[in-house]
Every structure is written in structure tokens, then in C-alpha cells.
Amino acid sequence: MTKQRAGAELARLGRDRTETAERAARLGPGDEPALAPVVLLETKLQPPAHRVAFVPRPRLVALLDQGSPGQLTLVDAPAGWGKTSLLAEWHAAARDPASFAWLALDVSDNDPVRFWTYVIEALRSVAPGLGELALAALGAPGTTAIDITLPALVNDLAALDSPVVLVLDDYHLVTNPEVHEAMAFLVEHLPPTLHLVVATRHDPPFPLARLRVRRQVVEVRTDDLRFTEQETLVLANAVFGLSLDPADALRLHRRTEGWAAGLRLAAHSLRGRNDAADFISAFAGDDRHIVDYLGSEVLDAQPPALRRFLLRTSILERLSGPLCDAVLASSGSARMLEVIDRNNLFLVPLDNRRQWYRYHHLFAELLRHELGRSDPELVPELHRRASAWCRQAGLISEGIHHAIAAGAFDEAGEQIARHWLITVDQGRQHTVMAWLDALPHATVEGDARLCLARAMTLLSVGRPNEADRWIATATRAEAAGPLWDGMSSVESGVAFARSMEGALAGDLVEAADAALRALELERQGPTPFWRVALGAIVGSVLYLAGRADEAAGYLDESLAAEAGANGMGLAYGLGFRSLLHAEDGDLAAAEDALVRAGRLLGDHPALAEHFAWYAVHVATAYLHEHRDRLVEAAKELERATTLARRGGGPAQISFCLIAWGRVRLALGERTAAADAAHEARQLLATCRNPGTLLPARLDMLECALRRRHVGQPPPSPFDHAPARRSLVQELSDRELDVLRLLAGPLSIREIGAALYVSHNTVKTHARGIYRKLGVNNREEAVARARDLGLD
Numbered sequence: 001m002t003k004q005r006a007g008a009e010l011a012r013l014g015r016d017r018t019e020t021a022e023r024a025a026r027l028g029p030g031d032e033p034a035l036a037p038v039v040l041l042e043t044k045l046q047p048p049a050h051r052v053a054f055v056p057r058p059r060l061v062a063l064l065d066q067g068s069p070g071q072l073t074l075v076d077a078p079a080g081w082g083k084t085s086l087l088a089e090w091h092a093a094a095r096d097p098a099s100f101a102w103l104a105l106d107v108s109d110n111d112p113v114r115f116w117t118y119v120i121e122a123l124r125s126v127a128p129g130l131g132e133l134a135l136a137a138l139g140a141p142g143t144t145a146i147d148i149t150l151p152a153l154v155n156d157l158a159a160l161d162s163p164v165v166l167v168l169d170d171y172h173l174v175t176n177p178e179v180h181e182a183m184a185f186l187v188e189h190l191p192p193t194l195h196l197v198v199a200t201r202h203d204p205p206f207p208l209a210r211l212r213v214r215r216q217v218v219e220v221r222t223d224d225l226r227f228t229e230q231e232t233l234v235l236a237n238a239v240f241g242l243s244l245d246p247a248d249a250l251r252l253h254r255r256t257e258g259w260a261a262g263l264r265l266a267a268h269s270l271r272g273r274n275d276a277a278d279f280i281s282a283f284a285g286d287d288r289h290i291v292d293y294l295g296s297e298v299l300d301a302q303p304p305a306l307r308r309f310l311l312r313t314s315i316l317e318r319l320s321g322p323l324c325d326a327v328l329a330s331s332g333s334a335r336m337l338e339v340i341d342r343n344n345l346f347l348v349p350l351d352n353r354r355q356w357y358r359y360h361h362l363f364a365e366l367l368r369h370e371l372g373r374s375d376p377e378l379v380p381e382l383h384r385r386a387s388a389w390c391r392q393a394g395l396i397s398e399g400i401h402h403a404i405a406a407g408a409f410d411e412a413g414e415q416i417a418r419h420w421l422i423t424v425d426q427g428r429q430h431t432v433m434a435w436l437d438a439l440p441h442a443t444v445e446g447d448a449r450l451c452l453a454r455a456m457t458l459l460s461v462g463r464p465n466e467a468d469r470w471i472a473t474a475t476r477a478e479a480a481g482p483l484w485d486g487m488s489s490v491e492s493g494v495a496f497a498r499s500m501e502g503a504l505a506g507d508l509v510e511a512a513d514a515a516l517r518a519l520e521l522e523r524q525g526p527t528p529f530w531r532v533a534l535g536a537i538v539g540s541v542l543y544l545a546g547r548a549d550e551a552a553g554y555l556d557e558s559l560a561a562e563a564g565a566n567g568m569g570l571a572y573g574l575g576f577r578s579l580l581h582a583e584d585g586d587l588a589a590a591e592d593a594l595v596r597a598g599r600l601l602g603d604h605p606a607l608a609e610h611f612a613w614y615a616v617h618v619a620t621a622y623l624h625e626h627r628d629r630l631v632e633a634a635k636e637l638e639r640a641t642t643l644a645r646r647g648g649g650p651a652q653i654s655f656c657l658i659a660w661g662r663v664r665l666a667l668g669e670r671t672a673a674a675d676a677a678h679e680a681r682q683l684l685a686t687c688r689n690p691g692t693l694l695p696a697r698l699d700m701l702e703c704a705l706r707r708r709h710v711g712q713p714p715p716s717p718f719d720h721a722p723a724r725r726s727l728v729q730e731l732s733d734r735e736l737d738v739l740r741l742l743a744g745p746l747s748i749r750e751i752g753a754a755l756y757v758s759h760n761t762v763k764t765h766a767r768g769i770y771r772k773l774g775v776n777n778r779e780e781a782v783a784r785a786r787d788l789g790l791d
Helices: 003-026 058-065 085-094 112-123 132-137 149-157 177-188 210-213 229-239 244-258 260-269 277-280 288-301 304-315 321-328 334-343 361-374 378-390 394-405 409-425 429-438 441-445 450-458 465-477 489-506 508-522 529-545 548-559 567-583 586-601 605-609 609-627 630-647 650-666 670-685 694-708 721-731 733-742 748-754 757-771 779-785
Strands: 070-078 100-104 162-168 194-200 216-220 347-349 356-359
Touching: 058 085, 058 216, 070 085, 085 162, 085 194, 100 112, 112 132, 112 149, 112 162, 112 177, 112 429, 132 149, 132 529, 132 605, 149 733, 162 210, 177 586, 210 216, 210 548, 210 757, 216 757, 229 244, 229 260, 244 260, 244 277, 260 277, 288 304, 288 361, 288 441, 304 321, 304 334, 304 361, 304 378, 321 378, 334 347, 356 361, 361 378, 378 394, 378 409, 394 409, 394 429, 409 429, 409 441, 409 450, 409 733, 429 450, 441 450, 450 489, 450 670, 465 489, 489 508, 489 529, 508 529, 529 548, 529 567, 529 650, 548 567, 548 748, 567 586, 567 609, 586 605, 586 609, 605 609, 630 650, 650 670, 650 694, 670 694, 694 748, 733 748, 733 757, 748 757, 757 779
Parallel strands: 070 194, 070 216, 100 162, 162 194
Antiparallel strands: 347 356
16 A cells, blocks of 8 residues: 555545534434544644633743743643643644644543554644654554554654644543653654643653753743732733722732633633622632532522523533533533633633633533432433433543433443444554443343453453453353344353454464354354354464365355455464465465455455465565575564564464474574474463464474484494484484474364475475385375384
8 A cells, every 4th residue: 555545545534534423413302414534623622712811821821931842841830720721822823833733632532542642633733744653653553652653643743844732631531551652752852843742740750851851841830830920910800800800809819820711710700799808708618628629609690591501511622503502402502602601711722623621620510419419300300411422423432421320320331332443443442441341240241242242352462361251251141132243142252252262362262162153153143243244263273283175165265245345354364375385386376365465455455464465474474485585484473473462362363473483493593493483382381272383393394403403324333223324314304304203183274384394395304204215005194104213
């Protein structure tokens, strides 16, 4: 796939996501759109609109201007100190506001794939086309952002013609250590074109001490953000029109200690009062006390309809007219939001069109607290209405969140059962695990679909031992509804999960049996998705278990399905089908399978970083070997091993290591080959039942290593076995290998697979062995070899 084509495809996906989000803003409660696999909230990527009526703070804007590309700027203060407002003012005052990329974070961004998807999309809003490889690599099993995504992103950023600013607002909502680790990597490798700005309530786990020593960080903290006496006077009189005298403004400043949220709450409360001095003297204490006291003052001063609107919509993280209408079961919410916005009542616009808003975080907390105190019975119903609207709008994560908050666990479970597969397929396993963790234990255990979702998610992150328990639980539970993911039955799903668990645990025999059972159940299924996946799994585990004769038919069945049915399954199947063709000596067919696999990247660019692609690299290495391009073969096998480590189990990793070791030995790199063989031996020891192929191939590699180490011994006058010596000298290394395997249970085709040659080649070697040993068949050859001590 060309870079231009990849860029066009990713741009198309971005446009689709934007259009879906915009449709969501216009939906009413009766609308039902087609669900999109990913919906990016464009409001998260837009700087808040700067209010001209706010107090200008040029001294702080100048402090932010001290930061520069290649540096981190940290805006760190507790809630309500005006961090976001300051950054919005800085953006509005910038010489080039178009260079600002903005991301407003929330708790859902603790999923690393979601987090970095939004970061990249934010950067692409100011640098279109940036981060194509980084975006495609997200979610590859067994990888973190540090492996591929961030190096690729940093390289793309470094190549920009002009610098950009990336603002991450509310970073304190991120708690995932994997995100923190990746962010620390980015901070340590900031390219000279990126100015990173992080707004947070507490210090993130970045290497701040090192950055301070290098003078690579600008810090704006609580003391910097405090309003001055003059700024307090401007806020009270110029913004809120209170006509306070300087002495009262000074007392207000001292009571609030320049805390922006406290000042604004007090200013709202002072409107229309004639006793400003007495009121200012009445409140004191810490921030929480001021919020409770002044918050109630602000709320009590609002008209009943507005107060009711504020309280009942406080359950929402983001507000739009249609969404608020759905939650309130009324109309006119868009006009009410406009009124609140005009009155500066702690509402933050999230786009320039004034369609989406959010409440100031501190004010939202106050509203929710008051709602829970005054009308707790209504809260679940409000969440239920929000969930229904989000579900209809295609905002799946938000819909599940509100359903859980409403206590509607059955509805939340239904949505998870419907959407877990595509979410995991996007690499967002953390999101699915968070959904399931939020449900009561009994809800998950009582629904076989959710048990399978838990098991398959655990398998996708390489935790087969934990998955086993959930697979067993699924066998005892009923499905609470349709299997939305296209699986034909719970029995089929359990068999599929067992096949995956067996493959990852190194029990290839169990994996093959389970996959065959699932495939039989799915042959009449409604979609080809699972048939493709199961055919590829059956073929691969049969091959690895040493049953190559059976593998080919199942692989062919899988590859005959619709081309776009399952990109990962097709890639896996094509890799193994190419291997079988190569081992049968049909290099043209092997090449054709690899060409078809390459075409898949046009529709599935992320496959190149998925562990399933390791089979394509192994097959490519085989073709290089046949053409005596050993260096190229070694590179392909090194890449295959790297990918296999990401999502494969000990059997799959051993498979790559053994092939890699054999090629390294052929290149004269004996130490590297021995290391590969040693690791493969350790991995195979952990497998429950690895079959016959992998142990046989490892034995052959270790035999070859011993021959290279010891060499062919010279004749000795004390050698009393001239017949044995003569035969050892006459038989070639390959014939000795074949003779060794003839004594075991492998068929002629399986011996060829073990030795990376076609079965016809094995037959040729066998005839040479029979002639040199003076025997007529396999059994006689094995007996003769034992008599001579050749085994």
C-alpha cells in the first residue's frame, strides 16, 4: 500500500467519524442511525471559545509565551484556578492560532488506544496527513505506544515545516500507567517542532526534575494563577458590573486568596445585593467551604426553571440542545444553553458554533452533589434517558456509561455484548475491561456472551490462564440475548475461545480439536467472519502440530470466503498456505499467496504490525531461502519473531525462533543460532502439548549445531566399526536427518515440513538411504540404522 493511498484511507475514516459526530449533535430521541465502529467527538479537539468579557491576563499569557517548541509547559493547579480559561486566552492571543492542536481529556481516555488516537487526530487537525503509520500501528497486540506509534509520530512531527502546539487539558483524569509511560517517552523525545502543554490538577509522573535541569519545562502553578487585587476589581466591576469600592474588592480578594472559582461564585452571589461588605465578610474557610456556601447562593438565586435545568443536566459530561431535551423529556434546551452562556454561568462552549458545551468541572461537581441531595430518585431515570440518546447517536461508550450509572445493568450488558468485539478489534481492550469491571459480578457471570467477551479480551492481551475460568463459566451460563457479534451459538463461541486458549497455552492438539468443533458449528453461520478466522486457526494449529496433510484443506476453505470478511484471519491463513505451497515445492503458488496477503494492507494497514502477520514473514523467508537469499530470509524471520512475541504463545514464538536459528546457522552465526535454539527449547517445555513438528524441527536444529561444533571426526586406527564409519561418511547430512525422523511417528509429508522441504524431496532422500543401507523400506531402514548405531 502506498503512503498516498494509506493517507487517503485514513483521511476518509476521519471524515466519516466527523460526520457521525455531527449527526449525533442533531439527533432527536426517535432517530436511529447506523452505528459507526468509531465515533470521535470533535468537541474534544477544539479549544474552548475565549470570552472577551473575561479578565485579560497578559502577564500569564507572556509566561506561556516563554515556552517554545521542543519544550513542555506545565499548567498545574487545583480545580477552579482558571487553567483552561488561561489557555483559551493564550490561544486567542496567539500569532498563529491555527497551529494549536487541542485535546480535552476525560476518564474514557485511560484506554491507551483511545488516548493516542485522539492525540494523533488532534495533531492532524493542524497538520493533515500526519501520523499515518502511528495511527495504523495503534492497537497491534502485544505492543505499547512506545514500540511503534510514538517513534513514528515523533519522526513525522520532526519533519514538519512549522512548529505546532499540543494542549492536553485535564490530564489529571488519566490514571493508566501505560499512558503515563508513553507520555514520559514523548516528553523525553520532544521534537523541535512540538510545544507540549499539559494542564492538570497535580504533577504527572513525568521526568520533571531532569527537564528543569535542562531548562526544558515552563511551569505555571497556583501562585501564578492567583488573581491580583487589580484583576479582582476588574472581574467584579467590569465583568459582573457590581460597582464594588476598592476596599470591598480588596476584602473579596483576601477572602478568596485570588482563587478564580471563588471569585466568580462570589460575584454571581453579589449581583443585586445592597449588603456587599457584610456578605463578603460572611464567608471564610477552605475552598470546599467556599464552594458549598457560594454555590448554594448562586443556585438559590436562579429562577426555578433555570435551576432545575442546571441540576438535571449536570449528569452529562457534555451538553447539546438535543441531548438535554432527551434527558429532560422536554424541548427548548438549546435556547436555555444560550441564556446560561450569555450569563457567564460556568458554562464552557466546546465549539465555535455554540452547539456543544460543558459545565465548569467544579460547578458540575456542586450541581451533581445538590441533585443527589435534593432529588436522588430522579438520577437513575436521567441517566437512562441519556443512555438511550447516546446509543441512538452511536456514542457507544457514553451510552454504556450512563446505563451503568442508571443501574440498568441488563441494558449495559446488552450493549457490551453487541460492541465488545469491534472494540477489541480496534485494540481498545482496556475499554472493554473497564465496561465489564463496572458491571456487577453476577451480571457478567450470568450472561454467556459477557463471559466470552471477558475471556476473549483476556486472550487478546496474552492472559490465557485467566481466560480459562471465564470460558468455563460461559459453558454454565445462558446467553441473555442474541449474539450480536455474528457467532452462531454460545457453544460455538466457547469452542472458539478454547481453540485460542489452547493455541496460546501451547496445547496445539486441544486447540485443533476445539477449532474444528467451532468451525463445524459455524459453517452454517450467518456471516463469513468467524468461518475465516476458524479456518485459519484450524489450518495453523494443525500445521504447527505436525498434521500438515490436514491443514491445507481447512486453509483453502478459509481463504475461499469473502475477501473483506476478516483481514486478520485472511492474513494468518495466507501466510500458512504460502508455507505449505513452498514446502511442496510450488513456489509460484507460494508467491501468489503472499501477493494476495500484501493486497490486504490496502484495506487493513494496521495488519503489518499485528502478530498474525508473522506467518507472512516466515513464508517470505522460505521463498528467500529457496533463492539462496539467506540474509534477506534472516531479516524476515527476525521480524516474524518480533511479531510473534506480541500476541502469540510459546508454540508460535518457538516456530519462528527455530526457523530463525536454522538460517542464522547457515549464515555461520552459530552463537545466535544456539541462543535461538535454547530459547525455543525453554518455550516448548512450557507447552502443554506442542505436537510433533516443533520438537522435530528443534531436534534437527540442535543436531546441526552439534555437527557444526564437533565437525566430522577423522578416521581412527582404533575404530572397530568400519561399516558404521563407511556409512556415516557416505550418508549426507540431510539423509542422516531424514533417517533420524524416519524412526519417529511423522509421515513423509510431515518429515518434509520438519526439514523445510517438500515431501517429494523426502521421498528422494529416503530412496537414497534405502540404497546405501541395502534395505527395501522404511521399517528395514530404521532397523538397520539401529543395528549400526546410527540412530
